[in-house]
Amino acid sequence: MFAPGEFDGQELGHTTDEITGAGRDLWIEAVRVALVIAEVVAKEVARRRQQQWEQASKDAARKIWEERQRAEPVLRAALDEDFWKDPTPQDIGRAWQTAIEWGPSDPEAAAVLDHMRRELADRYGLVPNDVQLNVADLSKALALGAPALRAEAAVAREDAERWGETSSLYVIRDPNDPEQILHQGELRTVPGERLEAAAARELKEWARTHGRELDGTIGIEAVTNDGTPGGGSAAAQVTGERAEALIKDEAQWQRRLVSGEEKGSLEEVHHAVLAEWDRTEDAARLLGEGTEGYDGLREATARLALQARAVEAEMRGEEPRHVYQGATLRSKLAADEWWRTATASQVAGVWSQVGGWPDSQAKRETTQLLQNHLFVRHGLDLESTTPADAVAELLGGAESDTPAATYADRAADARAKAEELFRKSADAATDSARLTREADEMAALPGADLRAAEDKRNQALVAAGQSYLYSAQAVSAGGEAERFEATADAQAEKWNMEIEPEELREAFRQRFGHELDPASVEKLTVSASRAAAAAVPSSGAGPAPSPGTAPESSVRETSGASGEMDPEGAGAIRVAGAGLQRSARLRRGRPAAAGVPQAPPMRSRVPSASSGIG
Incomplete structure (x- = not known):
């Protein structure tokens, strides 16, 4: 039925299949068991991890809460007004860093951060970024x-x-x-x-x-x-x-x-001149007066001061060379010798030169100086616009080769000369009468020396001749004085330079700040009239009174008025009643030249002034 060996092969195959199936089942079961065990282990691990994570979260939350509690006073302090009264950079830096750290997750910290931004901007002009403050910049x-x-x-x-x-x-x-x-x-x-x-x-x-x-x-x-x-x-x-x-x-x-x-710019040059001026003055101060080199430093200081004024003139748009020319003129005009010898044309030439400058501070200052000198030395109160030929005319004429003088002053000098000659004439006449009397007495004595008596009479005749000569010269000088006075009066009328009572009242108001009372005005008018009358030469014999002299009774009367009015009014009346010299009557109250300060150059109040706190 079966071929040889056929049954054994089939049996063997069947046996093998059974063995293989049983092994697979065992393997599958083993895998199943392994999976169950793995699932159990995994669940346990997961449970333990969950427990650990939950515990860690609780610890972290507790730590975060504790850190937030520590940050609370720092954040709260930054909201307090007292915090910003005198904070240190460290205080602000700590508060800022704390607000930056908590701001993203904490609305209160974010509000603190916004508040600090506003305060830093308003108080210190700082606009920091959202990272951190630079402590050096903050300081x-x-x-x-x-x-x-x-x-x-x-x-x-x-x-x-x-x-x-x-x-x-x-x-x-x-x-x-x-x-x-x-x-x-x-x-x-x-x-x-x-x-x-x-x-x-x-x-x-x-x-x-x-x-x-x-x-x-x-x-x-x-x-x-x-x-x-x-x-x-x-x-x-x-x-x-x-x-x-x-x-x-x-x-x-x-x-x-x-x-x-x-x-450099004018500003740079100006500051450089002033700085060099200061350094030169410091060097002179260190050397001390009288030491070698001191005078040179003082001269350098004067040159720098003048240069500073010239630069300032250029800064104002003026001609700087006029500053130097004005300084040269001031030096010349300060010398009395120049004024004693200067002719009318020379004085008028200086006036014309300065008047030809364009308007500038140097022109105004130099003109003012000329006005002051002319007022103090000649009694001329000139406006700055007075023509140069008028100045020459007032000082004796452009053709005159004698030292400049007003006709009023010339008249005063001639009048004084006439008075002196009249005095000499009177003295000579007195000597002549005395010598004649002595000669007569000598001749009347027993055994008189007639030759000596004759000599006396000859001396008397000589003295009488001198008296007549002096008298003639005095009359001539008086006539010259009258001619000068007439010219002065004509000039005063032409140039409107006489001071009238109304002008005196205005000058009084400007000086003392209030009007004269009615009594003072009345006295002033009367006194001025008396002064004018006193200035008219008498027609009688003898020397004419000086133009600057009033009758003694007039002076006493007006001086006594001080008890009837305020002292200032009495002073004004005394001036009017005393009979002003013609040159003095032309003045309107300008200060003396030496009393007019020259404006100093613009200087830095402090070259590098500073003040500090700390």
């Missing part, structure tokens, strides 16, 4: 934003604007420790002054007063004083090791400007 802003310095800076801005200067704020600190502010203040510079050099001088002065070395351990930082809280933009920064070199370089540059070796 500088706090120093410059201090309430006291802000108040000073506001006043300084107004003052600087009024004077045409520039105001800056500054801090001094160690570049290696920028968080520590050593000093802060306000620095002033004038037009033409370099801020960097001014800051270097300020740093040098601070180091000197505080016993610090001028080295790299200190530096000054200046910012614009534009009203921005905490200071404006950076303007200059100088370290101690650079300060001396900057100061020296500026001085050398200024000397080149003064000498004209280097060109």
Whole structure:
């Protein structure tokens, strides 16, 4: 039925299949068991992890809560007004960092952050980013934003604007420790002054007063004083090791400007001249008067002062050479010798020269000086527009080769000469009468020496001749005085230079600030009339009274009026009643030339003024 071996093969195959199926089942069961075990283990691990995570979350939450509790006082403090009255950079930095850390997840911290932004902007002009504050910048802003310095800076801005200067704020600190502010203040510079050099001088002065070395351990930082809280933009920064070199370089540059070796703006040249002036004055002060070189420094100071005035004239759009010409004229006019010998044409020439200048301060000052000299020396009260030929005419005429003098003064001199000649004539006549009497007495004596008596009579005749000569000369001088007075009167009428009572009243009001009372006005008018009458020469014999002399009774009467009115009115009446000399009657109250101060050149009130806090 089966071939040989056929049954054995089939049986073997069947047996193998059974074995294979049983092994697969066992494997599947083993896998199933393994999966069950793995699931159980995984669930246990997951359960344990969940427990651990929950525990970690609780710990983290507790830690976060604790950190938030610690941050609470810092955040709350930043909302308090007292916090911002005098905070340190560290206080603000800590509060800012805390608000930055909690702001994204905490609305209260975000509100604190917004509040700090507003406060930093309003108080110190700081607009920080959302990362962190620069403590060095914050220290500088706090120093410059201090309430006291802000108040000073506001006043300084107004003052600087009024004077045409520039105001800056500054801090001094160690570049290696920028968080520590050593000093802060306000620095002033004038037009033409370099801020960097001014800051270097300020740093040098601070180091000197505080016993610090001028080295790299200190530096000054200046910012614009534009009203921005905490200071404006950076303007200059100088370290101690650079300060001396900057100061020296500026001085050398200024000397080149003064000498004209280097060109600059008018403001720069003006400041350079003033700075060199100050340095020269300091050098002269250190040398001391009487030492070698002192006089040279004083002369240099005078030249610099004149140069400063010339530059100021050019800054005003005026001709600077007139400043130098005016100085030369002032030197000439100050010499009495020039006035004693100058003719009318020479004086009028100077007047014409100055009058031909364009309007300028130099012209006004020199004209005023001329007016004062002419008033004090000749009694002429001239307007600045008076023509030069009128000046020559008033001083004796352009053709005159004698020293300049008004006809009123010439008349006074002639009148004084006439009086002196009349006195000599009277003295000679007295001598003649005495000698004649003595000769008669000698001749009447027994045994008289008739020759001696005759000699006496001859001496008497000589004295009588001298008396007649003096009298004739006096009459001639009196006639000359009358002619001069007539000319003076004509000029006074022509140029309207007489002082009338109405003008006296106006002068009184301007001087004393109120009107004369009615009694004073009446007395003044009467006294002026008496003074005018007293000035008329008498028609009787003998010498005419001096034009400057009033009758004694007139002087006494008007002087006694002081008890009837206010002292100022009495003083005015005494002047009118005394009978003014003609030259004095032409005056209107100008001050003497020596009493008119010359305006000083515009100088920096303080070359680099500063004040500080700290």
